[in-house]
Amino acid sequence: MKGAWTVFLKELRDAVRDRRSWIIALTLAMLAGPVVFVLMSNFISGLEERVAEREVIIASAERAPTLVGFLQRAGAKVVDAPPDYLDRLRSGSLQNAVIRPPEDFEDRLARGETVEVEVVYDESHDKAQPVVRTAMRMVESFNRELGTQRLLARGVSPQLLAPVQLEPLNLASTQARGAQLLFIVPWAALIVAVFGALSVAIDVTAGERERGSLEPLLANPVEATALVAGKWAVVMVYSTVIVVLTMFGFMVSMRFVNNETLSALMQLQWREVALFAAVLLPFAALMAALNMLAATFGRSFKEAQTYVSYIAMAAQFSALVPVFLTVRDAAWQLWVPSVAQLTVLMKVLRGEPLTAAHLLVPAAVCVAVTLACLWLQARLLRRESIVFSRG
């Protein structure tokens, strides 16, 4: 390992002077927190407002004055549906349910018959879901009230119709409930770990080839492993700084956004930030080594960027596979880099208990793959086609 320290110091100086890549990396790190938290906070407050307002939209309200009266008594604000409500529901500009009473609503009601009331909504707009549920619940309670009245009018106890009383006890803690979209926070952190040090990783590998400085460098009496180790250490330092800054940005933005529901949704205190760093740094080490290995095949910075972007995309999107397949706590998850990190970080945010395996297994996998990549890269540097072909 003689020479690794010299390589480290030189590459560090070189990277620090590369102002453009610093600015890009710092911007990424500083913006990730505020952007994520402001978006999430807006999203959540949007949900809250609509539920709180209990806005109920009715098409042709004049057909059903009884229903309107009931809704108003229940504290809802009854609004007439806009004429193009079908299109607006589809496009998402109207994210609510539209209640559609039939023309003969009052007549059938008066005759004591069953009335079909349509509730129109578009499920693909996820913001609509809680509001839609509220609208349905209101129609249902109208149904219940009317039914009770009819039974009472015939001298029957309404209890006869309710042999079972549902008592919902939701086991998910408040934090866990809103966690469906919580994956965005660890995902943003993961993306920073993937992309943060990309340009440095390319510069110390394909950059050497492009400049034509690799061949003279290898003529020095230094083992290729020492060169690779020194270079990797610099990429790692860079990555660490960016990940730590991003976490800092997360904490600061969390304070600034100051959304109570959001703070109830997730834990993000010093303990969680430390856990984030503990999970992300081994992953950053792996990404550094993997990106360097792939970039070594590039004869120029541009060519290397192409190779590395495939890896970055794969790392970024494979993390989401369990989120969309709604896999939870499958044993294999901890063994797949990037999937493992997202899984564990989600647990941290949800405030779920962690075992030693949650931290150690993904870290061990990362360390093993890192070492394998560095070893392979040292071998590549002995390959004539790598050393002598230039961009």
Place this chain on the structure above:
Amino acid sequence: MIEVRALGKTFLARRGRKPTVLTAVDNVSFAAADGQITALLGPNGAGKTTTLRILATLMQPDRGTATVGGIDVTADPMAVRAQLGVLSDARGLYTRLTARENIAYYAGLRGVATADLTARLEEMSALLDMGDLLDRATQGFSSGERMKVALARALIHDPQHLILDEPTNGLDVMSTRALRQLLAHLRSRGKCIVFSTHIMQEVEALSDRIVIVAHGRTLASGTSTELRESAGGGSLEDVFVRLTTAQVAP
């Protein structure tokens, strides 16, 4: 002392579908003594660069042997590198670092002590006339300036052996002159110097001994006078043309 015996090196080149075997070096032999400048003279594609890369331990020979200071290049490449200075075909510098930092990096990799480095830098700077160059970032250096930095960096550990691949490529008159003076100075200090070139005038101005290489083979070697006499007179160029074309015929 650098010795090359019956060196051979082939490559697999992939042109189209079928990989073809390219013989870069077929049979090259020469000896370069200490205190002398030896020129490898040959047309483009003669195998000069490959021979020098094998000497620099960056390529493995398929056949034959090469030794630098008595050490075989395949047996102990680290020991060979330690006593060798190389100005390779690629002479890329780190453009965000100054010339001084570029040179100091190689000094660090070669374990040159800081006190020695300062003294060596001063000496190289005087020899190559690069006083005002040292503390500028190398971004935008001319090819002459780049050559000076690359040469200073290759010589910073005061190696006994120096190999240079086409050192005058792209250099103006003044830079070529500085190079020539430096090589003469190193020769007077007993260093063993080997350089490759395809330019006839350069050979006579720079070297003590000439090795003519073409199609991967050594065709002749000796001083400029010896070569001209043995080949039946004429200029060095005549000798060169006669030797290289005779080789193609069979």
